[in-house]
Amino acid sequence: MKKLLAVCALTVMPFLAQTVLAQEAEADKNKVAGLTLSGNLTVMSDYVSRGLTASNHGPALQGTVNATHENSGFYVNVFASSINLNDGSNASLELDPSLGWSKEWENGVSFDLGILQYLYPYTKAGINYNYREYYVGGGYKVGNAALQGKYSYSDAYMGNQLDANDHSASYLEA
Numbered sequence: 001m002k003k004l005l006a007v008c009a010l011t012v013m014p015f016l017a018q019t020v021l022a023q024e025a026e027a028d029k030n031k032v033a034g035l036t037l038s039g040n041l042t043v044m045s046d047y048v049s050r051g052l053t054a055s056n057h058g059p060a061l062q063g064t065v066n067a068t069h070e071n072s073g074f075y076v077n078v079f080a081s082s083i084n085l086n087d088g089s090n091a092s093l094e095l096d097p098s099l100g101w102s103k104e105w106e107n108g109v110s111f112d113l114g115i116l117q118y119l120y121p122y123t124k125a126g127i128n129y130n131y132r133e134y135y136v137g138g139g140y141k142v143g144n145a146a147l148q149g150k151y152s153y154s155d156a157y158m159g160n161q162l163d164a165n166d167h168s169a170s171y172l173e174a
Contacts, residue, residue: 031070034069034070034071035067035068035069035070036066036067036068036069036070037065037066037067038065038066038068039063039064039065039066040063040064041061041062041063042061042062042063043059043060043061043062044059044060044061044062044081045059046058046059046060047060047062047081047082047083050171054081054083054084054085054094055081055082055083055084056084056085056086058084060081060082060083061081061082062079062080062081062082063079063080063081064077064078064079064080065077065078072101073101073102073103074099074100074101075098075099075100075101075102075114076097076098076099077096077097077098078095078096078097078098079094079095079096079097079098080093080094080095080096081093081094083120088124089120089123089124089127089129090122090123090124091120091122091123091127091129092122093120093121093122094118094119094120095119095120095121096116096117096118096119097116097117097119098114098115098116098117099114099115100112100113100114100115100135101113101114102114104141108140108141108142109138109139109140110137110138110139110140110141110148111137111138112135112136112137112138112150113135113136113137114134114135115132115133115134115135116132116133116134116135116152117130117131117132117133118130118131118132118133120159128159129158129159130159131154131156131157131158131159132154132155132156133152133153133154134152134153134154135150135151135152135153136150136151137149137150137151137173138150148173148174149172149173149174150172150173150174151170151171151172151173152170152171152173153168153169153170154168154169154170155167155168156168157169
């Protein structure tokens with residue numbers, strides 16, 4: 001798996017650099033019916049999520065596709081990553097679609113509200129890590145500096161697989 005990821009990374013990197021430059025030069029061509037389309041592909045040395053490795057301290061291949069409506073502020077994102085939870089679940093893919101609304105005003109104040117679904121489609125029968133998260137965030141920007149915060153909540157964190165008593169989880173980002 002490590003050799004495959006390394007070969008993929010070396011093969012894809014020149015195309016990614018070229019794609020980023022082309023996107024900057026032709027940003028308007030990414031718009032379809034008022035939607036701005038973007039995406040990326042990344043190779044990570046270790047996929048760490050909320051302080052825990054999701055790739056068993058090994059590399060992970062990740063990609064994101066984004067569609068944002070320029071006038072309304074609504075957006076749809078899909079994130080995907082190879083994973084290795086090393087827990088006997090055989091989970092090898094994390095797929096995270098999200099839907100939300102964000103707005104940044106001219107005075108530097110921003111707001112973000114959304115829902116994020118975590119999907120783990122290739123796990124052993126009887127194991128369900130799928131869960132949903134709700135989030136709200138805000139920020140304030142002055143020049144090139146920004147102060148941002150976000151609160152996320154799930155009532156079924158990791159699909160109720162972690163603890164038989166409490167399935168909720170919340171966290172703050174700043």
